[in-house]
Amino acid sequence: MRGPAPSQVLIFVVPRLVAAALLWDALSRLPAAADLLRQPLALAGSAGLALWLASAVLSALAVALASPSFYAAAMVVGAVERAVAGHGVSVPAISVAGLLVLSLFDSVSSTYSKGQGRFVKLEGHPLLTWLSLVATFLALLGFSVAGGRAVAGLYETLSGAKISWLGLSLSTFILYRLMVLLAVSLATVTVVSQAFEVVFAYLRPSRERAMAYLASDFESDAFPEPPLGSLKALLLSSFVSPLLYAPVDAALAPALASALSFLGWYAAWASSAILAATVYALAAFAIHRMDKLMGLGPLHFMAACLVLLAGVYAGGVYFKYAETGDLLASATSPDFARLSSYVASAYANYYNIFYGLVEYLPKLMGVAP
Amino acid sequence: MRGPWKFAIYLGVGLFLVALSILLLLWSVGFMESGFVATSLLTALSGFTLLSGGLYVLRLSAYVYAVERGAR
Numbered sequence: 001m002r003g004p005a006p007s008q009v010l011i012f013v014v015p016r017l018v019a020a021a022l023l024w025d026a027l028s029r030l031p032a033a034a035d036l037l038r039q040p041l042a043l044a045g046s047a048g049l050a051l052w053l054a055s056a057v058l059s060a061l062a063v064a065l066a067s068p069s070f071y072a073a074a075m076v077v078g079a080v081e082r083a084v085a086g087h088g089v090s091v092p093a094i095s096v097a098g099l100l101v102l103s104l105f106d107s108v109s110s111t112y113s114k115g116q117g118r119f120v121k122l123e124g125h126p127l128l129t130w131l132s133l134v135a136t137f138l139a140l141l142g143f144s145v146a147g148g149r150a151v152a153g154l155y156e157t158l159s160g161a162k163i164s165w166l167g168l169s170l171s172t173f174i175l176y177r178l179m180v181l182l183a184v185s186l187a188t189v190t191v192v193s194q195a196f197e198v199v200f201a202y203l204r205p206s207r208e209r210a211m212a213y214l215a216s217d218f219e220s221d222a223f224p225e226p227p228l229g230s231l232k233a234l235l236l237s238s239f240v241s242p243l244l245y246a247p248v249d250a251a252l253a254p255a256l257a258s259a260l261s262f263l264g265w266y267a268a269w270a271s272s273a274i275l276a277a278t279v280y281a282l283a284a285f286a287i288h289r290m291d292k293l294m295g296l297g298p299l300h301f302m303a304a305c306l307v308l309l310a311g312v313y314a315g316g317v318y319f320k321y322a323e324t325g326d327l328l329a330s331a332t333s334p335d336f337a338r339l340s341s342y343v344a345s346a347y348a349n350y351y352n353i354f355y356g357l358v359e360y361l362p363k364l365m366g367v368a369p
Numbered sequence: 370m371r372g373p374w375k376f377a378i379y380l381g382v383g384l385f386l387v388a389l390s391i392l393l394l395l396w397s398v399g400f401m402e403s404g405f406v407a408t409s410l411l412t413a414l415s416g417f418t419l420l421s422g423g424l425y426v427l428r429l430s431a432y433v434y435a436v437e438r439g440a441r
Contacts, residue, residue, distance in 0.1 A: 187417055194424045201431035210435035 015066040015105040018098040022074055023059040026052070029081075051081035066109075068102040075099065136203060143195055147188040151181075237284035242350035243343065245279040276353045315339045376437060379430030386423030390416045 029052060058074035061067075079091045201210070249272060256271035316334025319342070321327060323335065393416035400409035 183417070187420070191420065191424060194428060198424075198427050198431045201428075201435055205431075205435035205438055207436055210432040214432055214436065 011105055011109045012066075015102045016063050018101050019059060019062040019066065019071050019074075021098060022071060022078070022095065023056070023063050026056045026059050026074070026078060051077060055081055062102075066102065066106065068099060068106050071099055071102050132203075136199065139199075143192050147192045151185050151188045234284050236287050237280055240287070241276075241280045241283040242347045244283060245276050245350055246342070246346035248279055249275055249349075272353055273356070276350060312336075312339070315343075374437075376430050376434035379426055379433055383423050383427035383430050386419050386426060390419035390423055392416075393419060 055074050055077040058070055058077055062070035062074055075091060075095050078095075252275060253271050256275065313334060316336045316339050319338040320333065320335035323338070393412050397409045397412035397416055400406075400412060
């Protein structure tokens with residue numbers, strides 16, 4: 001019985017050796033993780049131990065499967081663990097080289113079959129081809145680095161506004177910061193990957209592939225709004241729900257407050273908070289559903305804009321009517337000033353409620369002093 | 370437009386959209402630093418949407434270029 005060809009053994013062993021280096025590194029950090037446990041700060045210790053466990057498991061999986069994705073994940077978790085332990089965020093250059101080796105072997109092994117080693121002849125001047133390939137690779141690597149920098153910079157500025165009160169309450173709201181981080185990183189990753197695709201399509205144009213792609217059904221290729229579908233629903237709901245909340249609050253809050261009178265001093269505020277949270281959740285759910293039902297064609301947008309205009313006009317007419325009681329006069333000169341002040345106060349009240357919720361809820365539950 | 374230059378239209382439109390989106394994103398950062406939070410978020414949203422549209426058109430231009438001048 002013939003044994004495996006030497007090239008097959010090579011393809012099997014080398015990536016696993018490289019991943020095993022990462023596993024060895026993770027295992028050698030076990031004493032440090034155990035030290036973290038003995039420290040009095042239990043929270044830091046458990047986070048460090050959990051991260052170490054995650055990096056060890058991921059690198060073991062990378063060894064077993066020789067997969068570059070698991071290797072990359074293990075690298076990232078290891079870097080985060082080193083940051084938590086206080087050494088600063090760093091990824092050793094050797095690990096990145098190992099990732100390149102792993103990716104190379106992964107792509108070779110997926111197309112290689114036994115005994116098919118042959119040399120491929122590229123047309124064109126060899127030195128120029130080599131130089132152009134290396135230059136392209138370095139330029140696109142620079143794209144990726146710039147993308148990482150852009151994520152950090154954009155996230156810092158988009159979540160660091162402390163001047164206005166709205167900016168302050170938003171930038172300390174952890175859900176908002178998480179949303180901004182997610183949006184910026186998703187956008188950067190997609191931009192960089194599409195840029196790679198575009199540049200390589202220009203460098204090596206292939207007619208067959210282009211025709212096949214254009215003829216296929218690629219209309220479902222939209223970015224970045226669908227990946228942010230539920231986040232967009234949350235964001236839109238936070239814009240819409242103050243307006244929905246204001247009349248609901250005026251109508252229902254006293255009834256709810258009397259039902260919650262056992263809370264004493266907190267009753268009025270608690271009833272407003274419950275109403276606000278319910279309105280927000282319902283609006284987010286409705287927007288998410290609506291997004292799935294209708295498409296985003298231009299007719300839909302126009303219909304939405306017309307509805308919004310009609311709503312604003314009706315609001316102006318309503319306020320003038322409440323003041324004068326004359327329908328014809330209020331139809332011809334709607335009171336937009338009172339409407340805008342009502343809307344502004346509705347938004348201000350709503351966000352005050354949310355800020356108070358974020359601040360008081362931990363105190364009520366005894367988490368913060 | 371005769372000849373293998375149709376991709377230039379797509380390329381021009383795509384680059385214009387990407388440039389506009391970069392401008393909007395820079396404005397968004399400037400607005401956030403001056404404290405106009407809502408304006409900043411709105412321009413950020415417009416910037417990202419234009420960026421996605423511009424990248425889509427650039428990809429189309431690459432494929433049209435490959436169809437027109439492709440080797441094989």
